Amino acid sequence: xxxxxxxxxxxxxxxxxxxxxxxxxxxxxxxxxxxxxxxxxxxxxxxxxxxxxxxxxxxxxxxxxxxxxxxxxxxxxxxxxxxxxxxxxxxxxxxxxxxxxxxxxxxxxxxxxxxxxxxxxxxxxxxxxxxxxxxxxxxxxxxxxxxxxxxxxxxxxxxxxxxxxxxxxxxxxxxxxxxxxxxxxxxxxxxxxxxxxxxxxxxxxxxxxxxxxxxxxxxxxxxxxxxxxxxxxxxxxxxxxxxxxxxxxxxxxxxxxxxxxxxxxxxxxxxxxxxxxxxxxxxxxxxxxxxxxxxxxxxxxxxxxxxxxxxxxxxxxxxxxxxxxxxxxxxxxxxxxxxxxxxxxxxxxxxxxxxxxxxxxxxxxxxxxxxxxxxxxxxxxxxxxxxxxxxxxxxxxxxxxxxxxxxxxxxxxxxxxxxxxxxxxxxxxxxxxxxxxxxxxxxxxxxxxxxxxxxxxxxxxxxxxxxxxxxxxxxxxxxxxxxxxxxxxxxxxxxxxxxxxxxxxxxxxxxxxxxxxxxxxxxxxxxxxxxxxxxxxxxxxxxxxxxxxxxxxxxxxxxxxxxxxxxxxxxxxxxxxxxxxxxxxxxxxxxxxxxxxxxxxxxxxxxxxxxxxxxxxxxxxxxxxxxxxxxxxxxxxxxxxxxxxxxxxxxxxxxxxxxx
Amino acid sequence: xxxxxxxxxxxxxxxxxxxxxxxxxxxxxxxxxxxxxxxxxxxxxxxxxxxxxxxxxxxxxxxxxxxxxxxxxxxxxxxxxxxxxxxxxxxxxxxxxxxxxxxxxxxxxxxxxxxxxxxxxxxxxxxxxxxxxxxxxxxxxxxxxxxxxxxxxxxxxxxxxxxx
Numbered sequence: 075x076x077x078x079x080x081x082x083x084x085x086x087x088x089x090x091x092x093x094x095x096x097x098x099x100x101x102x103x104x105x106x107x108x109x110x111x112x113x114x115x116x117x118x119x120x121x122x123x124x125x126x127x128x129x130x131x132x133x134x135x136x137x138x139x140x141x142x143x144x145x146x147x148x149x150x151x152x153x154x155x156x157x158x159x160x161x162x163x164x165x166x167x168x169x170x171x172x173x174x175x176x177x178x179x180x181x182x183x184x185x186x187x188x189x190x191x192x193x194x195x196x197x198x199x200x201x202x203x204x205x206x207x208x209x210x211x212x213x214x215x216x217x218x219x220x221x222x223x224x225x226x227x228x229x230x231x232x233x234x235x236x237x238x239x240x241x242x243x244x245x246x247x248x249x250x251x252x253x254x255x256x257x258x259x260x261x262x263x264x265x266x267x268x269x270x271x272x273x274x275x276x277x278x279x280x281x282x283x284x285x286x287x288x289x290x291x292x293x294x295x296x297x298x299x300x301x302x303x304x305x306x307x308x309x310x311x312x313x314x315x316x317x318x319x320x321x322x323x324x325x326x327x328x329x330x331x332x333x334x335x336x337x338x339x340x341x342x343x344x345x346x347x348x349x350x351x352x353x354x355x356x357x358x359x360x361x362x363x364x365x366x367x368x369x370x371x372x373x374x375x376x377x378x379x380x381x382x383x384x385x386x387x388x389x390x391x392x393x394x395x396x397x398x399x400x401x402x403x404x405x406x407x408x409x410x411x412x413x414x415x416x417x418x419x420x421x422x423x424x425x426x427x428x429x430x431x432x433x434x435x436x437x438x439x440x441x442x443x444x445x446x447x448x449x450x451x452x453x454x455x456x457x458x459x460x461x462x463x464x465x466x467x468x469x470x471x472x473x474x475x476x477x478x479x480x481x482x483x484x485x486x487x488x489x490x491x492x493x494x495x496x497x498x499x500x501x502x503x504x505x506x507x508x509x510x511x512x513x514x515x516x517x518x519x520x521x522x523x524x525x526x527x528x529x530x531x532x533x534x535x536x537x538x539x540x541x542x543x544x545x546x547x548x549x550x551x552x553x554x555x556x557x558x559x560x561x562x563x564x565x566x567x568x569x570x571x572x573x574x575x576x577x578x579x580x581x582x583x584x585x586x587x588x589x590x591x592x593x594x595x596x597x598x599x600x601x602x603x604x605x606x607x608x609x610x611x612x613x614x615x616x617x618x619x620x621x622x623x624x625x626x627x628x629x630x631x632x633x634x635x636x637x638x639x640x641x642x643x644x645x646x647x648x649x650x651x652x653x654x655x656x657x658x659x660x661x662x663x664x665x666x667x668x669x670x671x672x673x674x675x676x677x678x679x680x681x682x683x684x685x686x687x688x689x690x691x692x693x694x695x696x697x698x699x700x701x702x703x704x705x706x707x708x709x710x711x712x713x714x715x716x717x718x719x720x721x722x723x724x725x726x727x728x729x730x731x732x733x734x
Numbered sequence: 735x736x737x738x739x740x741x742x743x744x745x746x747x748x749x750x751x752x753x754x755x756x757x758x759x760x761x762x763x764x765x766x767x768x769x770x771x772x773x774x775x776x777x778x779x780x781x782x783x784x785x786x787x788x789x790x791x792x793x794x795x796x797x798x799x800x801x802x803x804x805x806x807x808x809x810x811x812x813x814x815x816x817x818x819x820x821x822x823x824x825x826x827x828x829x830x831x832x833x834x835x836x837x838x839x840x841x842x843x844x845x846x847x848x849x850x851x852x853x854x855x856x857x858x859x860x861x862x863x864x865x866x867x868x869x870x871x872x873x874x875x876x877x878x879x880x881x882x883x884x885x886x887x888x889x890x891x892x893x894x895x896x897x898x
Contacts, residue, residue, distance in 0.1 A: 488747045491770045495778065513761060516754055549755065556748040 076106070078129040078215065081119060083110040083147060084136035084165055089189050093134065093165065093196075100197045101222055105131065113142030117150050124156045129215065131207050134165040134187065137172050145173035145182070152182040155363060159211020161203040163187055202227075209235075242370070261381070264374050265328050269302060269354060271371040275364045282355045284347040290330070293344040297334035298358050306351030310343035323348070325389040327382045335361070336379055445568045452561045460484075460554055467547070474531040475540055476547030482528075483518030483551025501525075508537065517548025584616040585624065587657060587725075588649055594628040595647075598636070602645070605636055610648040614657050617727040623702045630695035631661045631721050638665030638719060652724060656708075659723045667716040676712075705729075738790035738866070738873070739765040739782045740859065743775045743806070744824075745798050749848075753793065753824070756852045760859065763881045764790070772801040789819050790866040791859060796825035796832055804832050807840035818869060820862035822846060824855070 080097065084090050087109075094107045110116045113135065123130045133151055135144035142150070148162045164186040168174045177183040184206070185199055205224040208215055209231040216223070259267075272279055281304070284290055290301060293312055308330060309323040321343060334341045335358060356364075365372045467477035489497065494515060502511035504522050519525050528544055535543070588611045595607065635645050646662040668676060677700045699721075703710045707729035712721045740757060744750045750768050757766050765787055769775035775794075782789055792810070794803035803823060810816040823836055826848030836842040843865075844858050864883040867875050868890055875887040 491750070491768045491774050492777065495767065495781065510761070512766060516751075552751055556751060560748055 075218070076128055077104055078131040078212070078219075079106045079108065079123060080132045080134070081108050081110065081116050081130065082134040082165065083113055083116040083139050083144065084134070085111055085138060085140075086136065086189065089165070093187075093191075096191075096193055096196055097200065099193075100200060104219060104222065110139075112140040113144060113147035114140075116147055117142065120151055120154065120157060120160070124154060129212050130157060130160045131212070132161040132163060132203060134163045137164070137166045137174075143173070145177050148177055148182045149180050152180065159207055161185070161207050163203065165189065205231075259377070261328060264377055265302065268329075268371060268374045268378070269304070271368050271374070272302070272354060272356060272360075272364055275367055275371070276356075276360055279360060280355050282353055284351040284353070286347055286349055288347045288351075290345040290347060290351070290353075291341050293341050295341045297331060297337075297339060297341050300329060300331040300335055300356050300361060301345070302354040302356070303328045303330065304352045304354060306347060306349040306353075308345050308351060309348055310345055312343055318344075321393070322386065322389055325385050327378075327385060329378050329382065332375070332379055332382065333386075442568050445564065449561060449565045449568055452557070453565060456554065456557045456561055460558070463550060463554070472532070473543065473547075475528045475535065476543040476550075478528050478531055479517060479519075479544045479547030480551035480554075482520070482524060483548040484555050486518040486520055486552070486555075489515075489520075509541070513541070513545060517545045518552055519544065519548070581618060581620055583618050585619045585621050586616055587614050587624070587659065590621055590624050591628050591647060591649070591659070594625050594632060598629065598632055601633065602636055604642055605639060606642070606644045608644065608646045610646070612648075612650040612657075614649055614651055615727055617657065617725060618729060619706050619725070620702075623705070627699045627702050627723065628659075628661075630699050631723075634695060635661055635663035635665070635719070635721075638667075639663040640665060655727050657725050657727070659725070660720055662718065662720040664717055665719060667719050668712075668714040673714065677710075699723075737765040737787045738763075738863070739767055739787050740791045740793065740863075741767050741769065741775060741778055741782070741789050742793040742824075743769045743772065743798065743803060744795045745770045749795075753855075756855050757859065759856055760863070760881060763878060764863070771798050772803070772806045775806060789816070791820045791822065791862050793822050793824050793859070796823060796836075802832070804836045804840055807836055807842060811839065811841035817841065818866065820844075820866050822858060822862060824848065824850065 082090055082093065090109050094109070097105060097107060108119065110119070116133065116135070116139075120130055120133065133148065135147050137144040139147065144164065144166065148164070151157055151160060151162055161184045162182055164174065164177065164183055166172070166186070167189060168186065174183070174186075185203060187196060187199065201222060201224050204219065204222055205227055208219060208223060209228065216228075284306075290308065291299070307323070308326050309320050310326050310330075311318045311320045313319075326345075330345050330353075331341070361375075365375065464477055464480060467473045467480065497520065498511045498515050501514060501519070501522065505511060505514075505525065509525075514525060519528075525544075529540060532540070591609075591611075595602070632645065632647075636643065639645060644664045646660075648660040648662070650658045650660075652658045676696050678697065700710055703723055703725065706725050708723060708725035710721065710723045712719065714720075740760060742750065742753050742757070744753060747770075750770070754766065754768060760766065765782065767778045767782060769778045775792075779789060792807065794807060796803040803825065807821050807823070810819065811821070820843050821836075821841055822844040823833070823842055824846045833842075833845060836845075843862055846855060846858055860882055863878070864886055867873050867878055867882060867887065875890055879887050
C-alpha cells in the first residue's frame, strides 16, 4: 500500500523543509510529502491522487501562491467530493484582508499552523488531524497508523459511529418495510427524510422560489433536475391541440421531475406553480451522488417513484374512465339530438299538414257557402227546362220527331266510346247510305228501330228536315241531361265540402252503428247489385256521435270498396266491440288494392274535376272520412295489397270533446 | 274512302259530348271519333286506319285514367308513322312540366285550356287541319276549301303540284 500523501504549497522553501522534517520526525517517515509553490499544480496533483484512489491525508497551503492563491486552493479541495476527508490546513500567519474569514465560512479550513510553529504543538495538531482523517476517510489505515493517532478520540468516534450505524440500519429497515408496505411511512415522512438526507449529503443544496403561475419546467425540455416541494402547490399539464390540459393537480405529488429523470426521457409534463412555491432543486449529478452514498435515500426515491407511479396510474385510469363516460354521454346526446330533430321535423310536418287542412277547411267552407245557392238555382232551372221544353215542342204536331228525339237523347244510357263506334258501324250498314250514322248516334239514336219510330211520326217530312229535327231535338235532350248530371255532381261536391269543412249537424246519444251501416247499404243497393256483401255485425253498445256524418263515412268507404272490387267483387263488413269503451268497424274488399306510391297520400285532399271518379275514387272521400272519424275522437287506418284492402275505423263510445 | 279523321280523347261523357258538338262544323268533310282513354284511343286509331282512313288531328285531354294524354302524344310522335298528325292538348290540368314535355317530346302543335270557347276551339281545329292538308303531298285540298282555311288552300292549288 502506498503511504498516505501530504501535499504542501508555499513560497517559503525553508519553512516547508522545516515542516517536512518535523512530520518525518514525528511519523517516522509514514507519509509521502510533496511540495509546490503553485496552488493550481497542487489542485491538479490532488485530483490525480483521487483518480488513482490513493489517500491524500493533508493539504498545507500558504496564503500567497503562484496562479491560484491558498484560500482558493483550499476551497477547491473542499469541493472535490472524494477528498472530503482530506485535512485542509493553512500554513501562514493571519493578517488583515487575508481571506481567512472566508475560508472559515466555507468550512474550507480545518486548522492553522503558524509559520513560527512549536514542534510539540505541531505534533499534537498533526495527531488530531490525522485521527479525524482516519475516522472519516481511511479506517483501513488504522493498523498502520495507530501509533500516530489519538486513541481516546478514536474510541469515542467508533462508539458514535456504531450508534450511527445502528440508527442507520434501523432507518434502513424502516425504509425497506416502507418500500414493500408503502403505508408505514407517510409521504411527508419520506419527504422530510429525503430533504434531510440531501441537505446532509450535499451540504444544503439550492432552494428556489417560484411565483404563482410561473412555469417551473416545460414539456419537451431535457430532464436534468428534480424539484422537491417544500411549500406551495403545482399542477402538471400538457399542450393538446393548442390547449393546455391539466393532468395532475391533486395527484402531482411533492416531487416533480423524478419520473422523467429516472426514465431519462425528455420532460413529459410541464409544471406550473399554482401558489408561491419553494422547492429544493437538485441536478441529475447531485441526485446520483446522493443516492450512491445513501441507501436510505435510494429507498426513499424508489418509494416515491412507486407511489407516484401508482398515483398517476390511478389518475390515468380515472381520466380514461372519464373520457369513456364523456364519450358515452356525447353519443347519447347525439342520439337524443337526432331523435329530437326527427321529432321536430315530424311535428313541423304535422303542423304544416294541420295548417294546410285548416286553410283548406276555411276555403272549402267558403266555397260550399258560395256555391250552394247558384247550384240549387241551376238544379231548379234544369227541372223547369225539362218540363217546359217538351211541353213547348208538344204544342205542335210539326215538331213531333224533335220532341221524340229529345226524349230519346234524355233517356239514352251513356255509351262507352267503344260501344259508340260499333253502334255507328252497325247503323251505317243497316241504314240508307244517305243517312249519316255518326250524326244520328251523336243525337241519341241507339238503334234502327229508334230511327224508324221517329220517321213514322211525320211520314211526309223530307229527309233533311227530319234529320234536322232529330239532331236538334237530340242535342237539346242530351244537353239537358248533361246539365242535370253536372249540376247534381256539383251539388254533391258542395255537400262533401260542407261535410269536410264543418258539420252543421248535431251530436246525438244512443247511435246504433250497425243501423247506420244498414241505412247506407240500403241507399247503395243499386251500386252493390253485382257484389257479394258479407256482414258480420257484432253486438255493439250505442255511442255518441253525428249519425249523418258517420253514414257519410260508411258511404265513402263502401263505395270505394265496391269500385275497387270491380264486378262480382266481395265486400266484407265487420263490427266488433273493442274493450269497454271502443267499437271497431272494418270494411274489406277483394279488389286490386291501392298502389304503394298512392298509399301515403290517400287521406290528403286532392281537388280534381274527377273527384270521386279518378282511379278508385280518391277525391275528397277519404279526407272526409278521416275528418269525421277524428271529430268523433277515433282513428282510421288501412291495409292494402292486391286482392285484399281493409279500412279499419275505431271509435270511442264517448268522444273526448264532443260539442253539445 | 280515304277520309281524314279527328280523334278526341276525353274521359268525361259530358265533356266528350260538348267537344263533339263543337266539332259539328267539320262533320260533313271529316270523320269524327272519340275515345275515353289512351287504350281506347289506340283501338280507335287502328280502326280508322283499317278502314283506309287516316288521322289528321288528335285532340287529347291530359289527365286520363291510366296513361296520360301527353304520354300518348309523345309515343305517337316518336313512332315515325304519326309525326305528321296535328296534336292539340285540351286540358285544364296539365302542369308546366307536362306541357313542356308535350312540346319538346310530343311534338305538340297547340294547347287549349279548359274551359274553352267553342269559336276558339273551332279556329284551332280549322288551322291545324289546314296545316295538315297543306303539308300532305297526297291530299287534294279542293274538297276542304269550304270547311277549312279556303284562301290558304287555294293558294296551294294555284301553285300546282310541287315538284321536288
